[in-house]
Amino acid sequence: DGGITQSPKYLFRKEGQNVTLSCEQNLNHDAMYWYRQDPGQGLRLIYYSQIVNDFQKGDIAEGYSVSREKKESFPLTVTSAQKNPTAFYLCASSLGDPYNEQFFGPGTRLTVL
């Protein structure tokens, strides 16, 4: 079955610790995206990548970092510089054209204690 996997489903971390969220896709999609979702805020774009070894900042990149060393993987690191990291994080992928929909993973809920 093709799709996007995110792990873990729930993640708890202490304040000041960096944490990495995993995102893997087997859809052979070129483009991948990370979003942050907060209640009543919709989805806000953190980072995106159109091809391997290249990525761009989205609307709320401060306090986050990514890498794209393989086509199928796009991990997100939430650093200690992120002021309010507790949120639901969603990874998505697409073929990259403007009329192609994005396919979403199940999400990771991060809680910083």
Next chain:
Amino acid sequence: AQSVTQLGSHVSVSEGALVLLRCNYSSSVPPYLFWYVQYPNQGLQLLLKYTTGATLVKGINGFEAEFKKSETSFHLTKPSAHMSDAAEYFCAVTRSGAGSYQLTFGKGTKLSVIP
């Protein structure tokens, strides 16, 4: 810049009643428009999309949406609500930047279905 406005953060309908979720967009170019559904603690699933051609688009689970350029709208409808339709719905429009394409999402509308 492209933007999306969803009117009503929360909509309640009775089971069997018409569902109408409103979406207005702003775009300087012909838009590509999407509706997604999200069930609690899950990812988003595509309901339908408008790219070109027919302005009335049919999607999954009996939903449809009509692209109205003159009104810059893309409202989502379903003739008869079912309990399983209770979820959050997001409208999105394609935007471009740095030679690539992203989606701008509305803030979402949470649909409750009353038995």
